[in-house]
Amino acid sequence: MRLIEIDDVRDAAQVIEGEVVRTPLLRADESLWLKPENLQPTGAFKLRGATYALSRLSAQARRAGVVTHSSGNHAYALAHAAARYGTPMVAVMPEVTTAVKREAVRARGAQIVLVPAAERESRTAALAAARGLTVVPPYDHPDVIAGQGTVGLEIVADLPDVDVVLVPVGGGGLSAGVATAVAALRPSAKVIGVEPALAADAAESLRTGTLCEWPVAQRARTSAEGLRGSLSALTLAHLRARLDRIVTVTEDEIAAAVPWLAARGRVVAEPSGAVATAAYLHHRSALPPGRTVAVVSGGNVDPAAFAAALRGGEIRDGAQRD
Amino acid sequence: MRLIEIDDVRDAAQVIEGEVVRTPLLRADESLWLKPENLQPTGAFKLRGATYALSRLSAQARRAGVVTHSSGNHAYALAHAAARYGTPMVAVMPEVTTAVKREAVRARGAQIVLVPAAERESRTAALAAARGLTVVPPYDHPDVIAGQGTVGLEIVADLPDVDVVLVPVGGGGLSAGVATAVAALRPSAKVIGVEPALAADAAESLRTGTLCEWPVAQRARTSAEGLRGSLSALTLAHLRARLDRIVTVTEDEIAAAVPWLAARGRVVAEPSGAVATAAYLHHRSALPPGRTVAVVSGGNVDPAAFAAALRGGEIRDGAQRD
Incomplete structure (x- = not known):
């Protein structure tokens, strides 16, 4: 590796x-x-990784958009960075996510997709495939x-x-x-x-x-x-x-x-x-x-x-x- | 002026x-x-002014020491800066000054002189004259x-x-x-x-x-x-x-x-x-x-x-x- x-x-x-x-x-x-x-x-520090990861995408991938299944600081950071790059973003969040957390991400222009908690990863992958979005994971x-x-x-x-x-x-x-x-x-x-x-x-x-x-x-x-x-x-x-x-x-x-x-x-x-x-x-x-x-x-x-x-x-x- | x-x-x-x-x-x-x-x-920002004021004293004046009658952020800042310069410092404080404020200044090596509130300025001037200390005021x-x-x-x-x-x-x-x-x-x-x-x-x-x-x-x-x-x-x-x-x-x-x-x-x-x-x-x-x-x-x-x-x-x- x-x-x-x-x-x-x-x-x-x-x-x-x-x-x-x-x-x-x-x-x-x-x-x-x-x-x-x-x-x-x-x-939070998450803005550093999210910003750099977005910068490394091709111009085409940035235009197409990104998706993540974080409901926390990474989603917030990625939404902030995506707004700076003009990149569309989708945040897949569990239905139980509090309104405050959803609002912080939505306020930066990201689309929120609420799903049952157990389906977060599968729905993220499905959305990425269907819409040509790049998954930006929180750490991996x-x-x-x-x-x-x-x-x-x-x-x-x-x-x-x-x-x-x-x-x-x-x-x-x-x-x-x-x-x-x-x-x-x-x-x-x-x-x-x-x-x-x-x-x-x-x-x-x-x-x-x-x-x-x-x-x-x-x-x-x-x-x-x-x-x-x-x-x-x-x-x-x-x-x-x-x-x-x-x-x-x-x-x-x-x-x-x-x-x-x-x-x-x-x-x-x-x-x-x-x-x-x-x-x-x-x-x-x-x-x-x-x-x-x-x-x-x-x-x-x-x-x-x-x-x-x-x-x-x-x-x-x-x-x-x- | x-x-x-x-x-x-x-x-x-x-x-x-x-x-x-x-x-x-x-x-x-x-x-x-x-x-x-x-x-x-x-x-607080006070450390900026206190540090610069100390730097502008002659080496002799810095050795002799400084005095102020602040009991707050300026005294705290001056004590911090004086410790960095190795300058003796006296803080003239009203007797009513809380123990917490006194301790913050004392912890940086300054000497505390407690006086009746009404005598702060006169005692500061008297101390300066008697001991050859330079008065470093909080803003004037x-x-x-x-x-x-x-x-x-x-x-x-x-x-x-x-x-x-x-x-x-x-x-x-x-x-x-x-x-x-x-x-x-x-x-x-x-x-x-x-x-x-x-x-x-x-x-x-x-x-x-x-x-x-x-x-x-x-x-x-x-x-x-x-x-x-x-x-x-x-x-x-x-x-x-x-x-x-x-x-x-x-x-x-x-x-x-x-x-x-x-x-x-x-x-x-x-x-x-x-x-x-x-x-x-x-x-x-x-x-x-x-x-x-x-x-x-x-x-x-x-x-x-x-x-x-x-x-x-x-x-x-x-x-x-x-």
């Missing part, structure tokens, strides 16, 4: 410049910097991984002597891309994935060397909706080659990281966006020492749930990251 | 590069961008104004065709600096100050052409603690020459802007930091049309108060901006 390389990430960086926010590093304490990807126009694609890798490129550019990069792991697109960039540009730094303990299938996949997929009902228990996805063969291959390890965090640790990020970083993070910071705050002894960057991957969270989290209550992501 | 000029702001920009966060512009809707100065290490100084002006420089660099810049007005350091930079670099753009209606002494000063100082008890009614200060002769002179006008916002409008910034910008704003956005949201008809930037000047807010604001409750700044 061909892995992406640093030149792919560099190419992505050139393409997306001006289309995504060049997020700064924010120093949060003596050895922690935040990479606030929640500041992207669609509230080299261009998407290369686009997300620009996060790592920017981290090393801004903090050349970084020692540790903590990155959330859901489907593995972000972590695969960041690990690729950091391994090439700062080989001595460790890229460490962070997963909720309730959805630690990537950790198990890395341990066993084979793709493990936990039952959906089991993964559904984490507040970090965006990290419920499972690795693909492609992302697993990248992580096996380039990730140092995975650490897991509890729901309480995630819940504590959200108000910490609001107070110390003055940023709004969704639970999925807070797991890397949670690892730093609660698992320092399990991490290498040194200058550490935590990727705050997204900030799409229901305001009432966010307010409750600040008071120590429960919190769930406002949009799935897939 | 000599006003600062664009070259002063350019010099400040060179000096503070690497010492402050180069904040990006965040697009919040079709015609609004946010300049999130709450992302600075001390949670050309170097502080030039440092804050770098916000305007960056806005024009990132959005060269900006039409309107909305900036909070307290003591007038930020608005004077931003108006200076924008007037020089993008003369067709309008820089508009925003004040709480409950502390609209700057608006009155501009209208009458003379320094108006509202009674402290009157100004104390606004939730935007950082904007309770009054202009100085120096800041008034800059604003008369370079500011287009001032608009005022109500407490309800400020309270509504805080959760809007959390949801749309994924940033934590204190009430003072939200007034420019409040003007955009509630006073569009009073503003020129076009590409608009709202400066989110700070994000130091008590977490419980912030949570209440997200639920539509009351909110007050966590640190005064002076």
Whole structure:
């Protein structure tokens, strides 16, 4: 299996410049910097991969249109990027998708097709075939991984002597891309994935060397909706080659990281966006020492749930990251 | 009275590069961008002016030390900058200053001197004379104004065709600096100050052409603690020459802007930091049309108060901006 390389990430960086926010590093304490990807126009790093993936389509394919079956941050990002390119987009969403999530995608001009949850993938494939649309998956694609890798490129550019990069792991697109960039540009730094303990299938996949997929009902228990996805063969291959390890965090640790990020970083993070910071705050002894960057991957969270989290209550992501 | 000029702001920009966060512009809707100065290490734009003012002292003066009578964001910023320069610092604070505010300054190595509120200025002057310390005021100084002006420089660099810049007005350091930079670099753009209606002494000063100082008890009614200060002769002179006008916002409008910034910008704003956005949201008809930037000047807010604001409750700044 061909892995992406640093030149792919560099190419992505050139393409997306001006289309995504060049997020700064924010120093949060003596050895922690935040990479606030929640500041992207669609509230998550997903815009990087979606933008680069669209740029790589032929002009004809872009005119014909794209389709995805995400109902969360990837759909939102792809709709945003498609609008920029003038590319028609269809989002296949489960009928249970909340009105808020549908509206965010529809507001950017995408067509929504509501289907029973179990038919998402089959209907997506059928639509792609019938209408000549290109499927842009949320993480299982080299261009998407290369686009997300620009996060790592920017981290090393801004903090050349970084020692540790903590990155959330859901489907593995972000972590695969960041690990690729950091391994090439700062080989001595460790890229460490962070997963909720309730959805630690990537950790198990890395341990066993084979793709493990936990039952959906089991993964559904984490507040970090965006990290419920499972690795693909492609992302697993990248992580096996380039990730140092995975650490897991509890729901309480995630819940504590959200108000910490609001107070110390003055940023709004969704639970999925807070797991890397949670690892730093609660698992320092399990991490290498040194200058550490935590990727705050997204900030799409229901305001009432966010307010409750600040008071120590429960919190769930406002949009799935897939 | 000599006003600062664009070259002063350019010099400040060179000096503070690497010492402050180069904040990006965040697009919040079709015609609004946010300049999130709450992302600075001390949670507010004040670090710019404090850093530049310190850099302009002689090496001897920096060794001798600095003093200020701020109890809020300026003291916090000056303590941070002084620590970077290895400069001793004394913060003269009213005895009523909360432990949280004192601790933030003390944690950066500054000495705290608690005095009765009415004696702040006299004790500051006495300390300066007795110990050979330089007073670094929060806004009434050309170097502080030039440092804050770098916000305007960056806005024009990132959005060269900006039409309107909305900036909070307290003591007038930020608005004077931003108006200076924008007037020089993008003369067709309008820089508009925003004040709480409950502390609209700057608006009155501009209208009458003379320094108006509202009674402290009157100004104390606004939730935007950082904007309770009054202009100085120096800041008034800059604003008369370079500011287009001032608009005022109500407490309800400020309270509504805080959760809007959390949801749309994924940033934590204190009430003072939200007034420019409040003007955009509630006073569009009073503003020129076009590409608009709202400066989110700070994000130091008590977490419980912030949570209440997200639920539509009351909110007050966590640190005064002076």
